[in-house]
Amino acid sequence: MRKPVRPARRLAAVPRYLFAELSRKEAEARARGVDVISFGIGDPDLPSPEPVVATLVEEARRPENHRYPDYDGLASFRAAMAGYYARRFGVELDPVREVMTVIGSKEGISHLVWAMAEPGDVVLVPDPAYPVYATQAILAGARPVTMPLVAERGFLPDLDRISPEDIERAKLMFVNYPNNPTGATAERADYERIVEFCRRHGIVVVSDLAYVEMTFDGYVAPSILEVEGARDVAVEFYSLSKPFNMTGWRIAAAVGNAEALGALGIVKTNTDSGQWNAIQRAAQTALTRAPEEFFARMNAVYRRRRDRMVEGLRAAGLAAEPPRGSFYLWVPVPQGYTDVSLAARLLEEAGVVVAPGSAYGAAGAGYVRFALTLDDSRLEEGLRRIRSLDLAHSGSGSAVR
Ligand SMILES: *Cc1c(COP(=O)(O)O)cnc(C)c1O
Secondary structure (H helix, E strand, O other), rough: OOOOOOOOHHHHHOOOOOHHHHHHHHHHHHHOOOOOOOOOOOOOOOOOOOOOOHHHHHOOOOOHHOOOOOOOOHHHEEEEEEHHHHHHOOOOOOOOOOOOEOOOOHHHHHHHHHHHHOOOOEEEEEEEEOOHHHHHHOOOOEEEEEEEEEHHHHOOOOOOOOHHHHHHHEEEEEEEOOOOOOOOOOHHHHHHHHHHHHHOOOOOEEEEEEOOOOOOOOOOOHHHHHOOHHHHHHEEEEOOOOOOOOOOOOOEEEEEEEHHHHHHHHHHOOOOOOOOOOHHHHHHHHHOEEEEEHHHHHHHHHHHHHHHHHHHHHHOOOOOOOOOOOOOOEEEEOOOOOHHHHHHHHHHHOOOOOOOOOHOOHHHHHHHEEEOOHHHHHHHHHHHHHHHHOHHHHHHHHOOO
């Protein structure tokens, strides 16, 4: 006789991750011996900058780095981040009150939701979006309310469509530009509108800058903190993961509104003990040792891949458009397919993995996402296989099963 163990009830409310299903199918295909080409996961394929690796190695040998880090983060890393914001965005931050080290932005975002939202509160989340925003709201007992992002509005939220009741209960609003998964970008005027709305309604706006350095064709992405009065309501996450090819290192900063950061600090001091000092020192090197040159080299790589993919997908009958930011292509599915059926057919008949748009929310249905994080030869092989399916002429009938 054994009394069954039961996970917390709130886990039952966490939606099934379509991605998990996709990973399972991908693993099955690999196990069958299929040579899988994955455009699925947005994880940079190239190495971290050499000076950053060298700093880590050096710092790892210093015994003072073998102890617990400071709770709010290493003062020198926070100062380097403040210095970077001043140079890059013209935004002056107080490194003590307005900058905090987080263990990757995913950690910071998650704990900020716990710090700010409680049962009965609303968290405004874009749809489609990085799933963590809504999932953490659910775990914290709050209610995610979606702001649909549609192509006709440039994938920007329509603030007029949020109901007065939801506005009244809203504690947080998430925005993310350049956007995952759509590749859409925002101008400073868009942030001005969002900041004005959030100031008026006492909502903390969380700007996720994961792709801010990945831009093309002369476009430079702004920070929401460039907007006057933004620091009264805005918290921004600057992650080193994607721009510096450092996803494995788990290092980012939360910057902006000091009250919200203070609340985040209370959750964090009771949850984690901060990121390793050696990693923070290495991240300082990334921020101070000619980062612009590194971004320029990386963006040249992504731009070449982007243009080649757009060309190749169009030749395969897909309506791909080149984004000005991020390393994703957000491609509407051809007639006769759903995003799920297209992703399934690409995997089953071509060994090609893409992310179905509905994995990012209901408004993502009808799109698939291609990540440009694979080398030229794999990319070309993927395109060759996609072309061989003749998608433009084979939709109805074969696809929906
Ligand atoms: C990859 C990604 C993150 C995660 O960043 P970390 O700093 O590695 O946790 C956050 N937001 C978006 C939109 C992402 O695509």
